[in-house]
Amino acid sequence: MSKSMILTKEQLENFALQGLSFADDHVSDSFNIKDVAERLGISYSYFYHNFTDFMGEPFWHYVKRHRLELAAGLLRHSGYNVSEISELCGYATTAAFSKAFKQHFKESPVNFRRILELPNEKRTLQITESITAATGNDLYGNFFSYDRCEKVVLPDTILYYSFISRGQNPIGEMIAKMTHYYNMFHKMLTLFDLPHSRIITGTLDSVPVTDYEKLSMFAGISIPVTASATLQQLNNSFSFLMKKRVPGGSYLKLPVPMDFATAGIPMYNFISRNCKEGIFKMSGNHFFISLTGPKYCEIFIPLLKKHY
Template sequence: MSKSANPTKQQLEQLALQGLSFADDHVSDVFSIKDVSDRLGISYSYFYHSFADYMGEPFWHYVKRHRLELSAGLLRHSGHSIGVIADLCGYATTAAFSKAFKQHFKESPKEFRRIAELPNEKRTIHIIETITTVAGTDIFGNFFQYDRGDKVHLPDSMLYYSLLSRGQNPIGEMIAKMNQYYSIFSKILGQVEVPQAKVITGTLDSVPVTDYEKISIFAGVSIPLTAIAAHHHMDNTFPYLMKKRIPGGHFLRLPVPMDFATAGIPMYNFINQNCKEGNFKMSGNHFFMSLNGTQSCEIYIPLLRKHY
């Protein structure tokens, strides 16, 4: 995108979201703002101001916050050591990570791991429950049983996605837009015709660590990296979609006969409870829902090998 004297709101949004996408897909990598602006084909200054104007925070502030929030999610639900989490979230040393973490969360990583209920947890869950509660919600918990799941191996994949929400009410926006985007991505899925490709939804962030108003929820098509022709098709036909690498590996798959919105809270409670009880630990933050229709989905939770 070339520089414009008077960029439109849509241009600012696209630049900011591409920057956000790059930062999310390179959480463990070393990069600079200039690397991102060069990737987008615009000047450092133009990208810097475009991101800050649209997102409401400077790019590097977002990068640091995002990495630390993802690290907090790993401390909560993964079985990784603090040193491994530091590396996964882009810190050269455990000491540097611990210092940055304590500055941001006012607790050391070790202390944070002992917290029974996170500061944002009760508020975020209450907001989501208020928006998604329907008659009979309580009975859906019966479907979220560990022994109903099966363990599967997924290949490394690339996600081509759009953000459904970016603002004050992410869950409300997701509910309003999902049917439209599910239809769009289902048609794309039909075009690529690749086994194990899926229409999925999830969040780029760590719930409930990230403030509710800053959560970014996506919908898109996940395609195994080995499907070269499909990736050429996606890059040539849908260059405007954002991209995110999804690591393959061992996953717990849990089919649930309900829509994506209703499944959200019981899914989180299921993950939280089983991690606390030691039934499994997650290998990363990349859990997601595979959408099989308007009233059916499958939950995929990445597992550490020893819990497979």
């Protein structure tokens, strides 16, 4: 990139968000800041300072925090042991992971797993409930039943997405902006004729662990990796979109007759309750909501094979 090039605030923010997206898509991989800067076509120094300015924390601080928070989410909802979680979150050894985890959370991974309710978990759910006016009790509880779930197998997909909101009120902004993003992605589905793709929404973060104000909410199109020609077209035509690999495999599919905002609280309570009771365990933090209609959506929860 030429030093004389003057970039807009939106372009600078996009560089930072692309860096955030790269870090999330490579949680288990080894990389450094130079790798990300080269991928974006900018200098190490430019990327480092730009990311810090827009995200409020240095890039490598975000990478470490994000990996440890995702690890904490896996301790909460998955059936993996500590060694498996350390590998999934990019640590070379279990000892290094355990040391970093205890420094960050003031608890060992084993002790953290025993905590019944996390402070951020309670706070995030309270804030979200106040915004969505969702109670998750008698009105919606009957829809969130394991008996209503269907066990399905999804293919590996590539998610092309936009960040809907980050910052002080991510859920509130998400609700306010969703119609715009849904219409944008629906037009893309129509343009590229993608019958096996989905418009989905969710967060990159671990809901019970990440500070509410640091949640990164997204909306995007999930496209099977087998649609190689379409993926190439999207790469060429929509380079401003972020990309994320979403693993296929065993999922629980739960259809609910409500919009995504109303479904959020009872969905999380459903996941948390069933994981605690051992009804099922998740294979990752990548549960999501498929937006199938104004008052109808489908929840997809990734399962460990032994619970399928």
